Amino acid sequence: MIEKISSLAPETLAPFDAIIDVRSPAEFAEDRIPGAINLPVLTDEERAEVGTIYVRDSRFRARRIGAAYVARNVAGHLETALAERGPKFRPLVYCWRGGMRSNAMATILSQTGWRVGVLEGGYKTWRRAVVDAMSQAATPINLILIDGQTGTAKTDIIRKLSANGAQAIDLEGLAAHKGSVFGGDAALAQPSQKLFESRLFDAFRRLDSAAPIAVEAESRRIGKINLPARIWSSMRAAPRLLIRAGTKARARYVVDAYRDFIATEGALETAIDKLRPFHPKDTIAQWVSLAAARDYGALAEALMRAHYDPLYERARVRNGTSPSAIIDAGDLSVDEIEEAARQTARAIASLSRRSPP
Numbered sequence: 001m002i003e004k005i006s007s008l009a010p011e012t013l014a015p016f017d018a019i020i021d022v023r024s025p026a027e028f029a030e031d032r033i034p035g036a037i038n039l040p041v042l043t044d045e046e047r048a049e050v051g052t053i054y055v056r057d058s059r060f061r062a063r064r065i066g067a068a069y070v071a072r073n074v075a076g077h078l079e080t081a082l083a084e085r086g087p088k089f090r091p092l093v094y095c096w097r098g099g100m101r102s103n104a105m106a107t108i109l110s111q112t113g114w115r116v117g118v119l120e121g122g123y124k125t126w127r128r129a130v131v132d133a134m135s136q137a138a139t140p141i142n143l144i145l146i147d148g149q150t151g152t153a154k155t156d157i158i159r160k161l162s163a164n165g166a167q168a169i170d171l172e173g174l175a176a177h178k179g180s181v182f183g184g185d186a187a188l189a190q191p192s193q194k195l196f197e198s199r200l201f202d203a204f205r206r207l208d209s210a211a212p213i214a215v216e217a218e219s220r221r222i223g224k225i226n227l228p229a230r231i232w233s234s235m236r237a238a239p240r241l242l243i244r245a246g247t248k249a250r251a252r253y254v255v256d257a258y259r260d261f262i263a264t265e266g267a268l269e270t271a272i273d274k275l276r277p278f279h280p281k282d283t284i285a286q287w288v289s290l291a292a293a294r295d296y297g298a299l300a301e302a303l304m305r306a307h308y309d310p311l312y313e314r315a316r317v318r319n320g321t322s323p324s325a326i327i328d329a330g331d332l333s334v335d336e337i338e339e340a341a342r343q344t345a346r347a348i349a350s351l352s353r354r355s356p357p
Contacts, residue, residue: 002106003117005092008033008129010206016092016117017085022105023095023123031194033094033126034202039077041070041101070101074108082109090115098122127194130201134228141234142209144348147217147323148243150180150308151250151257151300153332154216157243157341161214164345167207168214174199177223179216180308181271182261196225212352214241214344219315241347242323243340245332247309251300253332262296275307324351 005012013019019036021028024047028038042050046069054062082089091109095101098121106116119125146154146168155178161168172178175196176188191199207213217240220227227235245253261267268291276284283306290299325347330336 001115002103002110003115004120005117006120006125008119008126013092016090018089018091020091020093020105021095021123022093022101027096027123030192031127031198032123034199036094037081039081039105041073041095041105042066043069043073046073066100067104070104071108074105078108078112085114087113090117092117092119094119094122094126096122097124126198130194130197133201133204134197134230137230140237141204141230142212143234143238144212144214144351145217145235145238145240146214146243146344147240148245148329149250149312150304151254151332152243152245153253153329153337153340154243156337157329157344158214158216160338160341161345161348164342166214166345166348167211169200169203169207171200171215171218171227172222174203175222175225177225178258179218179222181274182258182268190223190225193225197228200228200231212348214348239324239351240319240321241344242326243329243344244326245329247301247304249330249332250304251297254300254304255296268299279306 019033021032021036021038022041023032023038024040024042024044025038026044028036028040032038046066050062050066050069053065091114093102093106093109093116095105098119102118102122106118110116121128146158148154155170155172158168158170159173174191176190190196204213215235217235218227220232255262269288272284272287272291275287287299287302290296290302327340327343327347329340
C-alpha cells in the first residue's frame, strides 16, 4: 500500500519508522529532511550517466538503463539496510520532487507488504517550507538573546536551559562552529548552508512559537554559515540577557572549551594569522610566541583583552540597548554554570510574563 503524504508536520511524520531519501549521495549530503537516511536508487555516477543519455541520446534508453540501475540498487537495500525490518515497518520515501525515483522505490517496497508513504513534491516541498519559514515570512520570531563576552559559557547555558523549563536553540551546535576564527571544529565539518537551514527550521518547528526561544547573540555569520533573514531580523529586535564573568575565569574556561582546537596541529597559528589585518605586528608576534610556548591561558587572556572584549563593546554600542537582566556566572565552575542557567531560565520566564499577549 502506498500513501501520498502532503504534510510535513512533525505529527504527520512521527508514525513513520524511517524517512528514506532515495536521491544520490551528493544530493543527500547537500541537504535533506533531518533524520532521513540515504538509500539511493541511483549513485552519483549513475545519475550523471542517465541524465546525459536522456539529454543527448534517447529518453527511452535513459529510462531503460535507469530502471535497471534502480532495480539493482533497491534489491541491494532490501538485502542490507532493510534486511532486518519486520512486516509492520512503515517507511516514508522521498526523492527530488516526488517523481520517478521515490515512486519506483515505494512500488517495490510496497510489494513486500509494507505500508509505504511517498512525500508529494519530494525534497522540493521540504525546501520550500524551509525558505518560507526562515527567510520569506515577515512575522518576527519570539527570541531572547543570551549575550556576554567571550568565554562566559553562553553555549553551555543555552544547552542547559531546557532542563530548567526554558526553550532554546543552540545555533553554534547546528552550525558546527563556535563563531570566531578559533571556532572551527577539527573533527566536524560545517554543514552546507541549506542543511543548516533545514536543521534550524526543524528545531524551531518543534518548539512553542508563542513562548520565547533563547539563542546565543551571534553575528550574522557563523563560520561559513549565514543566519537566514527572518532569524537575523528577529535577533536584532530581541531583548538580551547578559552573562558576566571575570577575565581570568573566562580565560580558563576558553582553554578548556577549545582544547580540541588547541591540540590540532597549526590551528592556533592559522587563526592568529587571520587577525593580522586588525592588530600591530608586535601584538601578533606576542600571540604567536604565547602559542609556541603553550601558554594558552595567557594567550586566551591577551586575545580577550586586545581583540574580543573591544569587539563586543563596539557591538554593544552599535546595538544601543541595555540588557534586560545581568546574570553573574562567577568563576565558571560546573556549579556556577548550573546556577547561571537556572537564573537565565527565571529571567526568560519573567520577560515572557511582561511581554504583551
